[in-house]
Amino acid sequence: MSEYVLGVDLGTSAVKVSAMNKDGEIVAQQSFDYPLSQPHPGYSEQNPEDWVSGTTVAIVRLILDDQIKPEEIEGISFSGQMHGLVLLDENRQVLRPAILWNDTRTTKQRHEIEAQLGDKFVEITKNQPLEGFTLPKMLWVKENEPEIWAQAKTFLLPKDYVRYRMTGKLAMDYSDATGTVLLDVKAGQWSQEICDALDIPMSMCPPLMKSIDSAGKVSQSYALFSGLSTDTEVFGGGADNAAGAVGAGILSPNMVLSSIGTSGVVLKYEENADVDYHGVLQFEDHAIPDSYYSMGVTLAAGYSLNWFKKTFAQDVSFDEMVESAANSGVGANGLIYTPYIVGERAPYADADIRGSFIGVDGTHKKTDFVRAVLEGIIFSFKDIMDIYDAHHNDFDTVVAIGGGAKSPLWLQIQADIFNKKVVSLENEQGPGMGAAMMAAVGLGWFDTFQECADKFVHFGKEYLPDPKRAQQYDKVHEIYGKVYKSTSELSHELLAYRRDNDI
Numbered sequence: 001m002s003e004y005v006l007g008v009d010l011g012t013s014a015v016k017v018s019a020m021n022k023d024g025e026i027v028a029q030q031s032f033d034y035p036l037s038q039p040h041p042g043y044s045e046q047n048p049e050d051w052v053s054g055t056t057v058a059i060v061r062l063i064l065d066d067q068i069k070p071e072e073i074e075g076i077s078f079s080g081q082m083h084g085l086v087l088l089d090e091n092r093q094v095l096r097p098a099i100l101w102n103d104t105r106t107t108k109q110r111h112e113i114e115a116q117l118g119d120k121f122v123e124i125t126k127n128q129p130l131e132g133f134t135l136p137k138m139l140w141v142k143e144n145e146p147e148i149w150a151q152a153k154t155f156l157l158p159k160d161y162v163r164y165r166m167t168g169k170l171a172m173d174y175s176d177a178t179g180t181v182l183l184d185v186k187a188g189q190w191s192q193e194i195c196d197a198l199d200i201p202m203s204m205c206p207p208l209m210k211s212i213d214s215a216g217k218v219s220q221s222y223a224l225f226s227g228l229s230t231d232t233e234v235f236g237g238g239a240d241n242a243a244g245a246v247g248a249g250i251l252s253p254n255m256v257l258s259s260i261g262t263s264g265v266v267l268k269y270e271e272n273a274d275v276d277y278h279g280v281l282q283f284e285d286h287a288i289p290d291s292y293y294s295m296g297v298t299l300a301a302g303y304s305l306n307w308f309k310k311t312f313a314q315d316v317s318f319d320e321m322v323e324s325a326a327n328s329g330v331g332a333n334g335l336i337y338t339p340y341i342v343g344e345r346a347p348y349a350d351a352d353i354r355g356s357f358i359g360v361d362g363t364h365k366k367t368d369f370v371r372a373v374l375e376g377i378i379f380s381f382k383d384i385m386d387i388y389d390a391h392h393n394d395f396d397t398v399v400a401i402g403g404g405a406k407s408p409l410w411l412q413i414q415a416d417i418f419n420k421k422v423v424s425l426e427n428e429q430g431p432g433m434g435a436a437m438m439a440a441v442g443l444g445w446f447d448t449f450q451e452c453a454d455k456f457v458h459f460g461k462e463y464l465p466d467p468k469r470a471q472q473y474d475k476v477h478e479i480y481g482k483v484y485k486s487t488s489e490l491s492h493e494l495l496a497y498r499r500d501n502d503i
């Protein structure tokens, strides 16, 4: 009899479920897309039921189409889009659509937290209370939808809600809990001080668990719904970036992760919680017990490309559009794109900044615009790399994951802009792989993540920087670096036109 684990990667654009065997081979994969609702600029919501249905459809397809036998699935674990607020009432019913990580309606709440707790907040949570994180979202509901807040008895993050629906148990793992900015990171528990200061009942905070801990077995009701067996063990899982790091083999401080999903992330493994980026970078508990990671997030990475395609290139395939950028050159013939189209998190924590194309010329072609978008996203990543450089972090290898790592051209652009070796994975599914690895370690298939990674993580092609292009990109990045400052006032002046349409 074969033995499998399922890694559920609950992303922003889709859920992808991978079935892996003990040799670390992906034997089958299914995915299901779901919509993102953006009713106003700055808003971003999803229906938690869509996550449950999408995950279930993908699992049913693994069983029916790929002939994975339910009794052969030993464990399931998760990689979840982070920070999204799911509010449940006393009957554990969802009270409103989930408010997602890329929703930035909460600037007022961010400032309220800063005014009330100041530096103490960063000391406790190791993060700033940025718009995207869960706590400001809770305060927004409290202030703007008091009737819903009055009914709220607990909150969960996206993958925790799916796990709850599979097992009937409420829980949150540490790696995702840091992203709520309600956790006292050093103490490893919910912060009484923050809850008290902001009048959040501690009773709303769910029980904490490790990523490799079991939340129990698939419940009778979910087994009936999905076809899974009630013998399958369901594990905690982790934040998608923690899972991505595990699935990409980032298990030591000399390697860095670059992830292009809907968001973009540059991430580094941290051995202890003593390092201090003063909240400029996010600092999170890892899915690996007793370790951490730091990261900088570009809110619109893959999202920028999706937006560009939807708006200007509907007639070609995604691959065709991306590869057309090869017809332009380094610096896109003098065109620069800044990817701030839904605001930004790092290095500029500014929810109201917006993107721009700088240097548009009458000779520019669509291929230049595509190239500028690809480059602008990576320039934003380079800004994060520069922060690591400033902290004297030495690393030589960047492992690239996410949907963006499907493009060889974009991987080469990464190598040239970072001026570092970029390595892809054989399968670009870092987070899904990481999720499966958490189940594999949780089940005891392996004693450590390192042992598991030796079996599961397979590096693919390497992309080396071209010295000439790297030098040229250095200069363009310098110009790119001036765009934020030069456009921030203009962006803020345009805010009223984005939000109100009645001026």
Ligand SMILES: Nc1ncnc2c1ncn2[C@@H]1O[C@H](COP(=O)(O)OP(=O)(O)O)[C@@H](O)[C@H]1O
Binding pocket: 010, 011, 012, 013, 014, 260, 261, 262, 263, 301, 302, 303, 305, 306, 318, 319, 322, 402, 403, 404, 405, 406, 407, 410
């Ligand atoms: N062929 C491709 N080449 C480059 N980028 C791609 C390609 N296909 C998809 N992408 C990018 O990958 C992103 C989705 O990546 P994924 O890791 O699946 O995201 P998420 O986890 O946020 O759902 C899309 O936003 C898109 O811009």
Ligand SMILES: O=C(CO)[C@@H](O)[C@H](O)COP(=O)(O)O
Binding pocket: 011, 012, 013, 080, 081, 082, 083, 101, 102, 132, 179, 240, 241, 261, 262, 263, 264, 265, 282, 297
């Ligand atoms: O907000 C963050 C990290 O802090 C995002 O990285 C989300 O976790 C969503 O990720 P993707 O859907 O882009 O993978």
